[in-house]
Amino acid sequence: MKIHFVVTISRQGKVRLTKWYSPYSHKERSKVIQELSRVILTRGPNLCNIVEWRGFKVVYRRYAGLYFCMCVNQEDNELEILEIIQYFVETLNRYFGSVCELDLIFHFHQTYYILDEILIAGELQESSKTTVHRLIDAQDSLVEAAKEKENTVSYIIAQ
Secondary structure (H helix, E strand, C coil): CCEEEEEEEECCCCEEEEEECCCCCHHHHHHHHHHHHHHHHCCCCCCCCEEEECCEEEEEEEECCEEEEEEEECCCCHHHHHHHHHHHHHHHHHHHCCCCHHHHHHCHHHHHHHHHHHEECCEECCCCHHHHHHHHHHHHHHHHHHHHHHHHHHHHHHC
């Protein structure tokens, strides 16, 4: 299974997260996002969450005001991709409380870090929620320690 890209779009069509695992030029990326936004945002809620697009399958899921989309090959398992999307959103929910669009906007570094703990090079890296949560907590501890050290050094310099 190879994921070509991950895109998160708001209900208004604003892109909130993109991660490209296959080579696309900047112009192609813009065109892809525009096409997918138009196709996905106009679909009714009773339709399935799989769209055939340019010889690929785009699997998406809506959570609150956000559409989480992943593009895979035709022969890949859609249900597995839906599970990966669910796993990603559950991890975001655990980290942010109840993830919303503003969390993705103002905490994009953490969002990309979480995505990178789950997917590397378009493939599932870690399927254990416990392991991912432990790694995220360890990363947050390192960031906090660095901030404290920086504050201490700044305080000493200021004296």
